[in-house]
Amino acid sequence: MPPINKLIELRLQEAVLAVLPDADVASVLVRPCPDPKFGDYQTNALMGLAKARKLNPRQLAADVFARLNLTDLCERVEIAGAGFLNFHIKRQAQVAALEAAAAGGPLFFEPADKPRTVVIDFSSPNVAKAMHVGHIRSTILGDSLARTLRLLGHRVVTDNHIGDWGTQFGKLLVGWKLHLDAAALKADPIGEMERLYKLVNRLSEADPAVLEEARQELVRLQRGDEENLRIWREMIALSQVQFDTIYERLGVRFDVTLGESFYNPRLQPLVQELVGKGIAVESEGAKVVFFEEIPTLKAHPALVQKSDGAANYTTTDLATMAHRLETWKPDEIVYVTDGRQQLHFQQIFAVFQKWRSGEKVRLAHVWFGSILGEDGKPFKTRSGETIKLTDLLDEAAERALKTVAEKNPTLTEAEQREIARVIGLGAVKYSDLLPNRQSDYVFSWDKMLALNGNTAPYLQYAYARIRSIFRKGNVGAEAEAAPARILLDAPQEVALARRLLNFGIILEAVAEEYRPNFLCNYLYDLAGDFTAFYENCQVLKAEPESRASRLAICDLTARVLKQGLDVLGIETLEQM
RNA sequence: GCGUCCGUAGCUCAAUUGGAUAGAGCUUCUGACUUCGGAUCAGAAGGUUACAGGUUCGAUUCCUGUCGGACGCACCA
Structure with a gap:
């Protein structure tokens, strides 16, 4: 039903x-x-x-x-x-819906009647660079949107558009050829490549000849020089190992990983097509698309070919759109990037309108604000460095471990570590998903790891507490809860039931507006309703009929919490 | 200069096609444990939604202006 x-x-x-x-x-x-x-x-x-x-x-x-x-x-x-x-x-209609879900029916949501195909472009790290805090929002948001759309029955293609091409490879090649420390590369490939880039960057500032050499290496790479291609491919492979490690840790999965370089063969034909159709024109030696008819873009033409003949990221993005349309025929392409790229996406969407005016695809730029430090400035280490994602996740787990060890010293260390891993990761993800994505937000360890307030640990605690009831009562959730008749007597039971029934509305709103924070707020409200129920309604010591009903309500709440957190990419724990 | 976004309680943030009395947490104060996890809960206090106009039965939300902030603005991505 x-x-x-x-x-x-x-x-x-x-x-x-x-x-x-x-x-x-x-x-x-x-x-x-x-x-x-x-x-x-x-x-x-x-x-x-x-x-x-x-x-x-x-x-x-x-x-x-x-x-x-x-x-x-x-x-x-x-x-x-x-x-x-x-x-x-009618109370009876609510009861029937709860009983249907308790008996194994859908969990208060139903698959979309018109499933869409949605390509989601997110994360997009760069080769030879450590993933840092700047990548986290795109990765977490994109993953959560993909999970939401999948749950609602849509066909989702997650596509990681890796930055594997560009001028930085000139300097990297110079560094690799002249200054590579093989042992360091083996021990920490990303660290070594970052060192090489910074080194050559410094050297070329002091010596124009180095800069020129980097330029030459880049040209050789672009012309297909064998050795440069080999080195370039190795840098990509080494970087991919790092990406895979982090994505596995985060629980993020991509269906497709295609670097910018994949689209290189399409760039020149694309520029020719745009020029041939009169969409792009020559201006100051470059090929440019003007938007006289769009007020906000009138002063912002899009460059599709530089005066040196090379394409740029606008061209690559357009070629990427064409490839995606051909390959998956999506109803929708979603780009999850920070808000500073709004103008860029306005431009490529506008070029696309001129270029493929017949296409019905919905293009969405899902943008987000910056992560700030406690001082209100962009989030950095004390020395001003960007914060590496691995360091961030390590620290989250460490901080969580301290609390777990303090609150639950009887657990083994291995158990404590596993719990801390889940809590730390959940806290980081949730603090990223909770604010309205378009606002900047202030990063705070204390707030995200707090056990009070709207945090992941609080929701995980609510879940663990429910599971604890089943352990304590020695009842398997399925066995005892499923066949129960549900009674809604206490006002807290009614309020909780009403909330459970709204799960699907929230999921649909998240998918429609690309805003997982709606779900965060819903789950927090749900946890609050459950707590009120928990405080006022005895479960295990209730009369048999009421006990069975309340166990079923507990189980439904736990399932919605678990499903909701899963959609946010957050794990749950049986105990914490 | 132009453009985009933002300005909500002392602080950090919410607020579902414009919708009914703008909600949480932190902080402060007051309470609640012979009861399922007190890693909790209840209550109090805290607001001219930056400011001034406008549209509307109704505006935090839409429009105009002012002030303040972040970001962006053709050969980096």
């Missing part, structure tokens, strides 16, 4: 169409009430419709109300305020 809100929504849309046959009912949605005193669900869409048609909103609400038959689901439906419809769900 579809979720209750969907059933109401469908019938509401039918009723609206009966009253206003030409209305666009896609925007006629049913939402949870902000305050339970209004009911369980509401719609405010009728006021919007009335406004657009200059109708009296209360009258429209009354007309729609007259066509609505919800007696099987709702105890009552009210017209309220300026034209809200408030729906009070």
